[in-house]
Amino acid sequence: AANPELRTEKLKKGKFLCIPYAKDTKTETPADNMPAVVPTDDQLFSESKKETRKISTIKAAVMLPFMTDGKGNRDEQTRMVEYYEGFLMAVNSLKEKGVSIDLYAYDIHNNSSSIQTILNRSELKSMDIIFGPAYPDQVKPVAEFAKNNNIRLVIPFTSKGNEVFNNPAIYQINTPQSYLYSEVYEHFTRKFTTANVIFLDAEDGDKDKADFIKGLKEELKSKHIPFTGLKGEHITPESLKGAMNHNMDNVFIPTSGTNVALIKLLPQLIVASRDNPDYRMQLFGYPEWQTYTHDHLASFYELDTYFYSSFYTNNLFPEAVQFSSDYRKWYSKDMLNSFPKYGMLGFDTGYFFLKGLSQYGNKLEEKLDKVAVTPIQTGFKFERVNNWGGFINRKVFFVHFTKDFELIKLDFE
Structure with a gap:
């Protein structure tokens, strides 16, 4: 009963189970002069229901190893920059639709020692959402900060680590292998x-x-x-x-x-x-x-x-053609021939979450399936991993090269 997903899924290595505490059979006696009042369902729902809070200006932070000190891997740096470039294009697209965004970018290099200095900055506590970091050993301190300050954390790359299982603030884009x-x-x-x-x-x-x-x-x-x-x-x-x-x-x-x-x-x-x-x-x-x-x-x-x-784009899709053309105009270069294309990943993740926040504010978690976007490369199907954990992206496509020379992306939803 505590793990309803097991009615349709097999128990496999790496899966987390909810194990409830045994109920205390003792009955507590109300204080002498305090009547035992049982609240009605309406009262309980009223207490627990959050009011919808729109966000007039979204505060978003990007924390990635841009390695501006020149000490990191050159290819890795190029991929991080490309992700951010695509992200900026998403911000621009939403700005044209009237969405107001304050964007903060931080270089967390390729080590964990620089993380705490950035997390101590006063403006970070006021963020609505953080994108990053890139490496597994950098996730834990940022995840704890996000949880303590009620900030959403979107992890775009790594699928390693267990933070998502006990931190409701986390969105993991790259599906862990067992789930995938x-x-x-x-x-x-x-x-x-x-x-x-x-x-x-x-x-x-x-x-x-x-x-x-x-x-x-x-x-x-x-x-x-x-x-x-x-x-x-x-x-x-x-x-x-x-x-x-x-x-x-x-x-x-x-x-x-x-x-x-x-x-x-x-x-x-x-x-x-x-x-x-x-x-x-x-x-x-x-x-x-x-x-x-x-x-x-x-x-x-x-x-x-x-x-x-989990990632796929056909270079002939109209949205992909338009994005590639816009990227070339903005940055006077083509995206890396990589899998996935980091510029498209930056655009898709930025556009999905920033649009979702602009539409649903603090109710985003209840409306994830209502965020209407046409992804260029990355599909989104978020499921909360347990009652006290965050969200994992479980979207998978099948790509089919048919005998009739058609290229079809099969979506199973």
Whole structure:
């Protein structure tokens, strides 16, 4: 009863449980001259209900390792600056719609020693929202500060650390692995209900997806979806055909997300597909495949490919085209070819939360699903992790390269 999500989800490693205290069976006696008055439901609701408070000017802080002292990693610095540049574009877009924002930016470098000096600044206690920090060891002091001063904290990058489980002020954008995988498993088994799954181990030496594969196999077993596996030199067009079922969707999943694995597997899969056109074949994979799309686009289309991701943008989407053009005008450069694109991440997170605060003020937490935005890259589906914790973003897309040369982003809501 204290963990209603377990009615629909399995208990998995890394999940936090609510364990209630035992109730005290003693009955307290009211003081001699004090009548025991039981408040009505209306009185209780009236006491607990917060009045809606609009925010005339939103005070927002960005705390990131810009490393203006030149001592940090150059690539990391470039990504942080790009995030902030996209964030500034979100502020500008909202300003044009009449939203007033006071923005404060702080360089917290790439260490934890500079954090406390910044947190001691008097203006920080008056913030409505803070974006950052970037590194796991910097999160704890900022999270404690946000909790003590009733300030929302949006953590854009890291998914490590347990602060979100006991701090109601936190919004974690990057989904922790256990939550991400459980979302993917659910969507996979809903999408491929009549699947015959074949795991392909290219023996590229990378075990990066071992946890994902292990969990998916457990989920497939529980849903009675058949699966098998092929390894290394045994992966040939003939063995691929032998593993397939003529009456089912044959979904091939590499056990590694690397480009090396793809380079080894794609030629075998292409030959098997061309030699057996009457079999239904799909290829399923990982977020990092976005960075290899340019190399394998034709193969992805031919193999009816899917991959999951929390971040995705198609460079042909009108919103993405417009944003890239505006970014170039503002900063006289293109965004880094990275996954995710940090400029778009800065825009999406800034726009979502600042717009939400401008619309709903202190009631934002009750209206998160009502914040109407069209994300360029990052989807948002926030769920509170428990009664005393913060929010985790559980949004996952499947991206589908169809045999008809269409590119579709599948949204499961």
